[in-house]
Amino acid sequence: MSQTWVTPGGVHPPENKHQSLTQSIGVLPLPEKLVVPLNQHIGAPAIPCVEVGQKVLKGEVIAKAAGTVSIPMHAPSSGVVSAIEHRPIAHASGMLAPCIEITTDGEDRWIAHEGVDDYELLAPRKLLEIIANAGISGMGGAGFPSAVKLNPGRQRPIHTLIVNATECEPYITADDSAIRERAAEIVEGIKILSAILDHPDNIFIGIEDNKPEAIEALAPHVEGTGISVVSFPTKYPSGGEKQLIYILTGKEIPSGKLPADLGMVCINIGTTYAIKRAVVNGEPLISRVTTVTGDAAGVQRNYETLIGTPVSHLLAHSAFDEKACSRVIMGGPMMGFTLPSADVPIVKTTNCILAPSYAEIPDDEPAQPCIRCGMCAEACPVSLLPQQLFWYSQAQDHERLEAHNLFDCIECGACSYVCPSNIPLVQYYRASKSEIRKARAEKVKSDHARERFEFHKLRMEQAEREKEEKRTARREAALQASAAPSNPSSSVPSSSAADIIAAAQARAAAKQATPEQQQAQLERTIAAAEQRLIVAEQKLAEAIEKGSANQSVLSAAVENTRQKLEQAKAKLAELTA
Amino acid sequence: MAFKQVTSPHAHSAQKTSNVMQLVLLATVPGLVALTWQFGWGSIINVLLASITAVVCEAAIVHLRGRSVAFYLSDYSALVTAVLLGIALPPLAPWWVIVVGTVFSIVIAKQLYGGLGYNPFNPAMVGYVVVLISFPIQMTTWVTPLALLPEGVSHPGLIESLHIVFGGYTPADGVTGATPLDSFKHSSGLLVDQIYQRDPLFAQGIWAGAGWEWVNLGFLLGGLLLIAKRIFTWHGPVGMLGALALMSALFWDSGSSTSPGSPVMHLLSGATMLGAFFILTDPVSSAVSNRGRLIYGILIGLLVFIIRAWGNYPDAVAFAVLLANFAAPFIDNYTLPRTYGHTDRRRATEKEEG
Numbered sequence: 045m046s047q048t049w050v051t052p053g054g055v056h057p058p059e060n061k062h063q064s065l066t067q068s069i070g071v072l073p074l075p076e077k078l079v080v081p082l083n084q085h086i087g088a089p090a091i092p093c094v095e096v097g098q099k100v101l102k103g104e105v106i107a108k109a110a111g112t113v114s115i116p117m118h119a120p121s122s123g124v125v126s127a128i129e130h131r132p133i134a135h136a137s138g139m140l141a142p143c144i145e146i147t148t149d150g151e152d153r154w155i156a157h158e159g160v161d162d163y164e165l166l167a168p169r170k171l172l173e174i175i176a177n178a179g180i181s182g183m184g185g186a187g188f189p190s191a192v193k194l195n196p197g198r199q200r201p202i203h204t205l206i207v208n209a210t211e212c213e214p215y216i217t218a219d220d221s222a223i224r225e226r227a228a229e230i231v232e233g234i235k236i237l238s239a240i241l242d243h244p245d246n247i248f249i250g251i252e253d254n255k256p257e258a259i260e261a262l263a264p265h266v267e268g269t270g271i272s273v274v275s276f277p278t279k280y281p282s283g284g285e286k287q288l289i290y291i292l293t294g295k296e297i298p299s300g301k302l303p304a305d306l307g308m309v310c311i312n313i314g315t316t317y318a319i320k321r322a323v324v325n326g327e328p329l330i331s332r333v334t335t336v337t338g339d340a341a342g343v344q345r346n347y348e349t350l351i352g353t354p355v356s357h358l359l360a361h362s363a364f365d366e367k368a369c370s371r372v373i374m375g376g377p378m379m380g381f382t383l384p385s386a387d388v389p390i391v392k393t394t395n396c397i398l399a400p401s402y403a404e405i406p407d408d409e410p411a412q413p414c415i416r417c418g419m420c421a422e423a424c425p426v427s428l429l430p431q432q433l434f435w436y437s438q439a440q441d442h443e444r445l446e447a448h449n450l451f452d453c454i455e456c457g458a459c460s461y462v463c464p465s466n467i468p469l470v471q472y473y474r475a476s477k478s479e480i481r482k483a484r485a486e487k488v489k490s491d492h493a494r495e496r497f498e499f500h501k502l503r504m505e506q507a508e509r510e511k512e513e514k515r516t517a518r519r520e521a522a523l524q525a526s527a528a529p530s531n532p533s534s535s536v537p538s539s540s541a542a543d544i545i546a547a548a549q550a551r552a553a554a555k556q557a558t559p560e561q562q563q564a565q566l567e568r569t570i571a572a573a574e575q576r577l578i579v580a581e582q583k584l585a586e587a588i589e590k591g592s593a594n595q596s597v598l599s600a601a602v603e604n605t606r607q608k609l610e611q612a613k614a615k616l617a618e619l620t621a
Numbered sequence: 622m623a624f625k626q627v628t629s630p631h632a633h634s635a636q637k638t639s640n641v642m643q644l645v646l647l648a649t650v651p652g653l654v655a656l657t658w659q660f661g662w663g664s665i666i667n668v669l670l671a672s673i674t675a676v677v678c679e680a681a682i683v684h685l686r687g688r689s690v691a692f693y694l695s696d697y698s699a700l701v702t703a704v705l706l707g708i709a710l711p712p713l714a715p716w717w718v719i720v721v722g723t724v725f726s727i728v729i730a731k732q733l734y735g736g737l738g739y740n741p742f743n744p745a746m747v748g749y750v751v752v753l754i755s756f757p758i759q760m761t762t763w764v765t766p767l768a769l770l771p772e773g774v775s776h777p778g779l780i781e782s783l784h785i786v787f788g789g790y791t792p793a794d795g796v797t798g799a800t801p802l803d804s805f806k807h808s809s810g811l812l813v814d815q816i817y818q819r820d821p822l823f824a825q826g827i828w829a830g831a832g833w834e835w836v837n838l839g840f841l842l843g844g845l846l847l848i849a850k851r852i853f854t855w856h857g858p859v860g861m862l863g864a865l866a867l868m869s870a871l872f873w874d875s876g877s878s879t880s881p882g883s884p885v886m887h888l889l890s891g892a893t894m895l896g897a898f899f900i901l902t903d904p905v906s907s908a909v910s911n912r913g914r915l916i917y918g919i920l921i922g923l924l925v926f927i928i929r930a931w932g933n934y935p936d937a938v939a940f941a942v943l944l945a946n947f948a949a950p951f952i953d954n955y956t957l958p959r960t961y962g963h964t965d966r967r968r969a970t971e972k973e974e975g
Contacts, residue, residue, distance in 0.1 A: 052961075055634070057632045057634070058632075136628075138626070214632065286961060286962065290961070296961055296962050297962055298962050298963075298964075299960070299961075299962035299963050300962075301962075369624070370625070371624055371625045371626075371627055371631065372624045373631060375629075377629075377630060377631040377632040378629060378630040378631070378632060379629050379630065380629060380631065381628075381629060382624060382625060382626050382627050382628075382631075383624055384623065384624060384626060385623050385624065386624070398631075400631070405631045405632060407625075408627060408633075410692070412638050412696055412737075413736065413737045413738030413739070414738050415638060415641075415698070415737060415738050415904050415905050416738070416904045416905055416907075416909055417638075417641060417852075417853070417904045418853070418854070418904055418909065418910075418911075418914075419636070419851075421909070421910065421911070421958075422851070422854070425961070426960055426961035426962070427958040427959060427960050427961060428958075428960055429909055429910055429957065429958065431909060432909055432953070432969075444969060444970075447957075447967055447968065447969055447970065447971040448957065448967075448969065449960040449963065449967065452960045452961060452962060452963070455629075457629050457630030458630075460629075460630050460633070461630050461632060461633055461634055462634050462636065463633075464636045464637050464638040464640065464641050465637075465638045466633065466637075468628055470628065470629060470630065471628045474628075
């Protein structure tokens with residue numbers, strides 16, 4: 045008997061498991077239509093690879109995995125694809141999501157499939173491929189693709205494999221009944237997992253002590269395998285991954301880390317059965333055990349249910365009394381969510397359909413004020429202060445909420461369960477978590493916007509500076525041009541301006557270094573001046589002829605041009621002398 | 622088919638706030654029985670009068686606030702405040718002392734702060750301190766315990782008690798007197814042993830003081846019942862009683878004439894057990910976490926001893942609790958539990974890194 049550790053908090057709601065355990069796992073008549081949602085798992089939705097009107101066989105791939113963290117979907121029975129469209133799915137929000145509808149033909153004809161007899165001989169990579177292709181995602185809760193979970197990478201060797209058979213939620217008996225009837229196959233599935241993980245040192249099956257029949261059923265099969273069945277006192281929520289790991293190993297997964305970071309993998313026991321069927325029998329995941337229970341269901345038992353079976357089909361075969369039913373829950377009474385209607389399909393994570401009577405789960409009473417009695421803190425399995433979280437949640441004090449570790453809340457509902465004031469605490473935490481996530485996303489967005497704006501400002505300033513520099517340069521050039529030629533005395537520049545002019549003159553002088561260049565320029569100047577002189581003299585002659593009023597101006601221009609011509613000629617003479 | 626949409630969890634335990642309050646009321650019975658046995662009908666009259674006043678006040682204010690009177694009265698919280706205040710007030714005190722105290726508790730200390738769950742101070746203790754400061758003579762007159770009544774004198778009967786409370790009749794000689802804590806405080810200059818021999822209040826007692834020891838044992842019994850029923854945890858009471866016992870042991874001074882008294886006397890006198898199990902366990906005005914409540918209890922124990930030993934008042938539970946109420950939010954900031962997956966306890970004001 046292995047040592048176990050005790051988690052803080054926890055509650056003991058009435059178990060209500062016996063009702064659905066009076067009969068063995070049943071099989072329902074084939075539904076007329078099966079609706080397979082494309083996103084039953086964490087990750088990208090699968091991509092349909094069939095067309096409306098296409099015939100499909102049982103087990104045929106109807107949607108392909110979209111990338112690594114995704115899984116393919118298979119036809120749960122043979123028939124014709126009758127629709128590929130958005131349908132209501134099992135989600136707390138009652139949202140629509142892409143689904144493939146198959147109208148069954150009643151033949152339930154399998155596609156050719158084949159398993160492997162000796163999986164020990166296959167490389168882990170090959171086994172993971174089979175599991176991925178079989179569309180297996182975790183069947184306990186979140187639905188994380190199993191092949192991804194079982195492949196934590198070489199840098200994180202796995203020393204402990206934990207198989208979660210806790211099933212701590214009241215009412216649900218899907219795992220319990222599966223273990224009772226299929227222990228051999230489940231243990232074989234665990235052996236496959238062991239082979240994939242290169243035979244970890246410890247393999248535990250964690251199970252609550254309220255399932256003695258299941259423990260007994262496992263015993264002969266685990267003998268001599270190195271797999272230990274560890275039972276521990278029943279307490280909700282012992283089946284949470286983090287809680288179970290602590291119970292079995294005494295280790296806590298650091299906040300924000302994964303079990304694989306500590307060399308552990310935790311997998312639901314229903315998933316191990318699906319893995320066995322996939323590897324040894326070559327069957328993809330197209331059905332699962334689902335409990336139908338609650339007093340509004342006349343027949344309470346477990347069914348091997350095809351994925352895509354409408355909930356209404358299950359209820360119709362369970363003598364469901366709608367009037368007596370207070371709500372229809374997918375999952376258990378602690379963490380399950382209510383269904384808006386019975387038209388939604390069973391998916392790979394659906395372990396239970398709970399249809400309680402009003403006596404079992406009455407309508408909620410109005411919430412009373414929180415008196416901070418602290419019963420919630422006593423019940424919290426992760427040692428939070430739910431009463432403070434509630435207070436800060438109402439105040440929308442995000443900083444305090446994060447300091448009180450809101451994001452470590454696993455939403456198990458133990459606090460709300462014990463709250464004497466009927467406060468829907470978990471709902472407040474969910475709302476606050478999404479508020480904070482939204483605020484974080486908005487902060488990232490506004491940070492980006494601010495960075496963009498600041499960069500834009502910087503760029504504009506730089507452009508302005510460059511323009512200013514160019515303007516200054518042009519001004520200098522203009523100053524130099526007007527100061528350089530003949531009469532620097534015409535203006536009275538300030539000393540600094542004079543310096544600038546002197547410098548510009550020096551530069552100009554340096555530019556005219558060679559006498560050849562000076563001579564050439566003077567010759568060009570003389571030629572141009574002679575030309576201008578001729579034109580000016582002609583204009584003067586015309587003006588005198590016409591008796592125009594601008595004779596004096598023109599004669600002055602002629603005189604000016606002549607002077608410049610003479611100056612240039614004198615300079616040239618000087619230069620060539 | 623359309624079904625009702627409700628968020629999880631769907632299951633709820635049967636424990637309601639009204640049940641919690643009813644259990645607290647039930648747990649006061651042993652102490653109240655001991656009070657009546659030792660001091661006559663006065664305490665029961667106090668409790669009934671305070672209860673009626675509290676319910677009337679609560680209903681009036683809830684009505685003024687436009688809320689459902691039936692819904693808010695059904696939580697029994699006003700009754701708990703009234704019963705605790707009635708127990709704390711001296712038996713046979715004039716009716717207006719009880720009414721003024723109760724009105725102050727319910728209207729000012731509770732409802733004006735927002736009602737149940739929002740009051741920063743213990744309402745019963747606010748009411749108690751108001752009348753203690755306002756009417757010191759009425760508040761320091763206590764009934765003589767059964768064992769000390771003079772020959773041929775008994776506690777007034779129910780009718781006579783009602784006359785005293787409502788009609789202003791003066792009780793017979795020897796029916797009223799000092800409390801052990803009061804008497805002890807005014808016996809400075811005597812060795813503790815001498816006090817215990819000379820003062821009939823101690824001479825007639827078995828452990829701590831005639832009458833009072835039974836009252837304290839009664840509240841201890843009721844408190845243990847509440848801990849067993851998980852209405853509150855042991856942290857607050859153990860913190861207070863531990864600190865009080867430790868302080869009185871440290872300052873015992875071998876029973877010299879300046880000794881503030883023995884641990885047994887402090888634990889079984891005055892409002893010690895009532896305070897430890899019924900007053901400081903008021904969840905609304907106390908610290909929140911278990912560690913916080915332990916510190917909160919220790920603080921109250923220290924303050925009770927300091928005021929009893931060196932203050933002006935013979936007893937100090939009400940003042941100590943109110944002072945600790947001030948400190949509760951501060952204690953809360955530094956006493957967060959360590960959450961799963963975290964290596965350290967955090968502070969409530971800590972900010973996310975990065």
